[in-house]
Amino acid sequence: MRRAWSLLPALFVGDAEAAEPAPAAVITLRLAESADAQATLNAAAALPGVRALAVGAVPGGGGLIDLSASPTRWAELAALPGVVHLGEPWRPNAKAVQSEGLDTLDLTAWDAAGLTGRGVTVAVIDVGFSGWDQAAEELPPSQVSLVYGEAGGDSHGAAVAEVILDVAPEVELRLYRVTSAAEFIEALTLAEQDGVDLVCASLGFDNVWHADGGSPMSLAVDRLHDAGVAYVAAAGNEVGRYAAGALSDADGDGWLTLGGAERVYLNDSGGLASVSLRWDEPFGAAAVDLALHVEDGGVDCDVSDEAQRGAGDPFEAASCVGVSLASARVRQVGGGSAEGLMAWIYSPGGVGGVELATAGTLTLPADARGALSVGALPVGDDTPAAYSSQGPTDDGRLKPELVGPSGVSTLSFGAGGFEGSSAATPHVAGLVALWIDRARRDGPQEITDGLLLRAVDLGEPGPDSVSGHGAARAGDLPPRCGCAASPTRAAAPWTLILALFVRVRRREACALAARSAIV
The missing domain is CATH 3.40.50.200 (Peptidase S8/S53 domain)
Incomplete structure (x- = not known):
């Protein structure tokens, strides 16, 4: 995913002839640990056209807020006190x-x-x-x-x-x-x-x-x-969906290898290739600025280039549809040296062309x-x-x-x-x-x-x-007794017979209750 505002240049160059407002989209605000989630939510909800969807507050401050908002409001939302990142929601698998x-x-x-x-x-x-x-x-x-x-x-x-x-x-x-x-x-x-x-x-x-x-x-x-x-x-x-290894740019061309491989192939699912990159720097304080390129047949079909440089997240994510031979590459954009930095590439369809990660x-x-x-x-x-x-x-x-x-x-x-x-x-x-x-x-x-x-x-x-x-x-x-004791001996054979009888009878009772509920 590109940085949200990089997708909307008209908002920042004063394009007076901008067309109709873009439709609302679901975005997530990630809050600093010191942030007051309720205060940030109140400020966001006060903006016209912004609707709160979910508030995942973590005690002591911070957390995540899902909002529905037009892209014309994204810059204002990103600038609210306590907000450290605005982007697409993290989806569970x-x-x-x-x-x-x-x-x-x-x-x-x-x-x-x-x-x-x-x-x-x-x-x-x-x-x-x-x-x-x-x-x-x-x-x-x-x-x-x-x-x-x-x-x-x-x-x-x-x-x-x-x-x-x-x-x-x-x-x-x-x-x-x-x-x-x-x-x-x-x-x-x-x-x-x-x-x-x-x-x-x-x-x-x-x-x-x-x-x-x-x-x-x-x-x-x-x-x-x-x-x-x-x-x-x-x-x-x-396992099978991760590639992991140290980053290196031995030839100095800006394209980084991961575990010795410059290109990680993606096992697309139905023509969809989705991939994320994470590297070993603190979230909210990444100093190495990297970009993630997704290619189809060697040609870019999506690029994720969030700004890091000391205040961003060590994370990029991109995806393409209609691909036939998808791969991912990592490019250094700026910041400190990436040499030797541990990184992880993940694709839900699986990865290839590189040693697969099992541990971690x-x-x-x-x-x-x-x-x-x-x-x-x-x-x-x-x-x-x-x-x-x-x-x-x-x-x-x-x-x-x-x-x-x-x-x-x-x-x-x-x-x-x-x-x-x-x-x-x-x-x-x-x-x-x-x-x-x-x-x-x-x-x-x-x-x-x-x-x-x-x-x-x-x-x-x-x-x-x-x-x-x-x-x-x-x-x-x-x-x-309110304590966890170690097991001592196996159950006697008569107990096994009784247990089987009890389990069968209670399953029958549950089924009978269910049929009664239907009626």
Whole structure:
């Protein structure tokens, strides 16, 4: 995306013969940490033709505000006190019948104890819930409600909700559909105000900020955690979509290589090539000025050239449609030397022509300190999916914490069709809901600690940045003492028989209730 005002030269050269005003567009204001979000919102709303859409305020100042405004107002909005950046909204990406994952979770003792999630409220934040109200047997209307946004055209969130109810069939689900980072933060705030016990989010924001826990989205998750609300996050499915490496300009022509490659090829999707560039400087204080070129057959089709030079963000994003051979190149425009600077190129369709990044490919806010982050483990396998995002975070913390079942069946996605960390995350969220049912005095950290103790280690002994502490398991019942104790022994065979009976009966009861609700 070019700098907003570079697209509108008439606004700055006094073109008295400018044509009809351009139609309103959705833009996002990013605020400084010291900014008062309410004051900035009031000032923006006072401008004619400006309409507030979402306010994602971060406690202590800062955050994101989505506005609808004509381009003729963008310069005024960018100049408001506290605004550090005006641009396109950051859009979330989805981290895309009874789930087969249940058999892997070792719920024997928990089922025998009658844990169902009764009295536990779960917020599901997603990009769409299409069909949720048409699947009453899987998503009973007595337990499920859409409370934020419209259902949208994507059924991804409905599949997430199905899996949670498979694991914890008596929880209450509240659905929040978001389309931007500001809406995501606003939804977290509303979920806390609604009194939810747990948030499950199988979505993420890719390459828009460093994975160091400092993004507005990650800080909002930390706040939720500190308020006593658990947050279960998809780690992402981003291996294969990132190229990473040190920048260099050995020949001095201004075109930079990344990891030794001057050109990164983009695996376009249906003729669309979308790409972003991020490099290792602080957001709001980048001194190296770079431009991102997207080419089709070696000819520019889009250029992103935001100004950095000490006060900008180390980020560029561009896209082209109707491409046949898309690639991305990085050019230095000015500022300090880029030599040796670490950089990341991301494209949702995948990248090629360069060594692919595997480590450090987390989606945001899976990097949040308060998030229980979950990678993808195909059902029946003991190796995480090749695409499953890996840690560590950019500041060296272990992520993900766990991996969960993927490649499972749902009504929304069909037999075995629900893949990725999107499917893994609600399995773990269901475990968290059952834990809360058992031990309400335990906070998010105690629950996380308890689940990590119960995980089945994968690969080399010990925690790692591929599978975290291992595959999610329920194991022995959580203690009621408000502490997370280590599991001790497997359940007896008679307990297994009782557990299977209990699970079948409670699923039948839920289905009967759903049919009654339809009538």
